[in-house]
Amino acid sequence: MDGFHNPRAIRHRQGRDSADGYYLDAYDFEAFSRLVLEPLGPGGDRKYRERIIDLRSDTPIEEPPVLAAEDLVLVVDGSFLQRELVWDEVVFVDTPFEVARERGTRRDAELLGGLEQARRAFDQRYHAASRHYLAEVGPVDRASVVLGNADLANPALRRIGGPADAVVNLFSYGTLQTPSVQVEHFGRELRGVQDVLPGYRQDWVTITDPAVIAVSGTDRHPIVRHTGDAADTTAGTVLEVTTAELAAADLYEVDDYRRALVRLGSGVDAWVYLAVG
Known part of the structure; x- marks a missing residue:
């Protein structure tokens, strides 16, 4: 902008x-x-x-x-983008004010006439306006993706898939159906309904991430691949999750999987983790 x-x-x-x-x-x-x-x-x-x-x-x-x-x-990218404009997707990069102030004043000190002048500008103008925006528009709750940015080297995915109050369907055919895995990653047991994924065949992948193995209790996880053959079906469970929980599921799944939106045998649309490629 x-x-x-x-x-x-x-x-x-x-x-x-x-x-x-x-x-x-x-x-x-x-x-x-x-x-x-x-x-x-x-x-x-x-x-x-x-x-x-x-x-x-x-x-x-x-x-x-x-x-x-x-x-x-x-x-x-820019400031106040949800105030007047409508977007297909909004990624809110959430940085604590004290962290943003330190980064911004160092970056803009020369442009704004020195470090003290930059600090005053951030306190009185830029961050005061940003606090107004947060209070008036509520951009964090409205965003479809929220990324924690306190540590540039380790960004944290906090929410994905819709605004804060959204509930989405996640189809699991593997370890996310296990109550202990749900409690570990979502903080609760999820409600589920049995369903099937047509046109996909189940296979297996060996997991090497020790954290995932520790939670699931095994290094052998199921994975599904698209065949397009209606005779191939994969049974599983449709779980209702929040967008914060969907982000937690993304962090749980390793790089062998990619998340995609599919239509299940019941006609319900749901997110599912498929084989990459």
Whole structure:
């Protein structure tokens, strides 16, 4: 979103240190929607603009549109993105304020006139505006993916698959049906309904992750592969899980598996872990 800031005269019209000025005036969401989201959306011509301003020089930029590939996936990063815009997926990168302040002030000290000036700007403008956004919009609960970012070397997947109050179906044909595994990874035993996965044949994989082996009690886990043959079916259980629990399931499954959305024999759609490749 840096290329879709408003000009400085608009960004700073409520004062250079104004939190409301940053929250309400920093970004030109209307131009971003018109020049990026609409042409890349349904019925659009795929001709979008990459930026409209050079932020450092505060100079408007008139560049020709870029033609997007038909299979392009647009990923946008920036502040306050859930305030006005609607997205297919939202990844909220959750960083504690004290950690973000330390990173941001070191990064922007030269740009903002020194370390003390940067600290003041973060306290009075940027983070004050961010607290307003969190309180008014509730972006963490609305996001479909939440990633803990306190430790850059070890990001933590906290939730995936929908907003905080969502419940999703997870089809398990293996160790996630075991109550002890459920309690270890979800903190509770899950309710389940028997179902089948048509067009898939069960196979076996040897697990090497000692943590997974310790919880499941075995290094031999089932895995299913797509055959497309209706005669091949895999029996299992449909479990109702929260999006936080789906994230915990993702962390439990090793790299031999990938999660995909499938239609079960009952007609219910559910997530399932399939063989990679």
